[in-house]
Amino acid sequence: xxxxxxxxLRVVLVAxxxxxxxxxxxxxxxxAIDLEEMxxxxxxxxxxxxxxxxxxxxTAQVVLVCVWRLVTMVRRGTVFSHAAFRYVHIVIGAFVxxxxxxxxxxxxxxxGEAVAPGIVLLICGASVAVLGVALVVLVLRTLLAQAVARxxxxxxxxxxLDEVI
Numbered sequence: 001x002x003x004x005x006x007x008x009l010r011v012v013l014v015a016x017x018x019x020x021x022x023x024x025x026x027x028x029x030x031x032a033i034d035l036e037e038m039x040x041x042x043x044x045x046x047x048x049x050x051x052x053x054x055x056x057x058x059t060a061q062v063v064l065v066c067v068w069r070l071v072t073m074v075r076r077g078t079v080f081s082h083a084a085f086r087y088v089h090i091v092i093g094a095f096v097x098x099x100x101x102x103x104x105x106x107x108x109x110x111x112g113e114a115v116a117p118g119i120v121l122l123i124c125g126a127s128v129a130v131l132g133v134a135l136v137v138l139v140l141r142t143l144l145a146q147a148v149a150r151x152x153x154x155x156x157x158x159x160x161l162d163e164v165i
Contacts (some may be wrong), residue, residue, distance in 0.1 A: 001074050016154055017064050020057050028053060048108040051099050059098040066091045080151040088141045095134035102127035
């Protein structure tokens with residue numbers, strides 16, 4: 001990966017992380033104020049909605065930090081090691097958690113007339129899509145495992161060749 005690509009990716013990651021912190025610190029409290037004006041009949045939904053929103057943002061932040069660490073490993077040439085698996089596993093877990101949070105949001109919105117059933121169905125579809133991303137990352141983890149195995153094998157062959165020479 002070239003230096004310009006790494007720099008561009010890091011700029012994007014910093015912008016996304018800064019935006020997510022802004023949403024957590026400014027937009028979520030404003031959302032809480034707006035939801036408070038809805039009345040007491042939606043009080044249980046309000047709290048659950050806010051908790052799901054904050055936890056969803058945290059899952060995105062976890063993914064951003066892990067991608068930053070993986071990009072650092074790519075730049076150093078150490079991505080094809082067992083240390084990379086830790087970050088990939090965390091990313092998979094964060095996407096699974098995000099899928100569960102998205103589904104929980106749909107469950108919270110089901111009772112009452114506040115949200116149309118079609119919207120709830122769309123949120124359930126989004127939950128399946130997020131789970132699909134977790135599965136794609138799982139496939140990429142398998143590719144990483146194969147690359148690490150090939151790298152170890154190549155290192156062993158090089159060591160044997162060095163002995164022969």
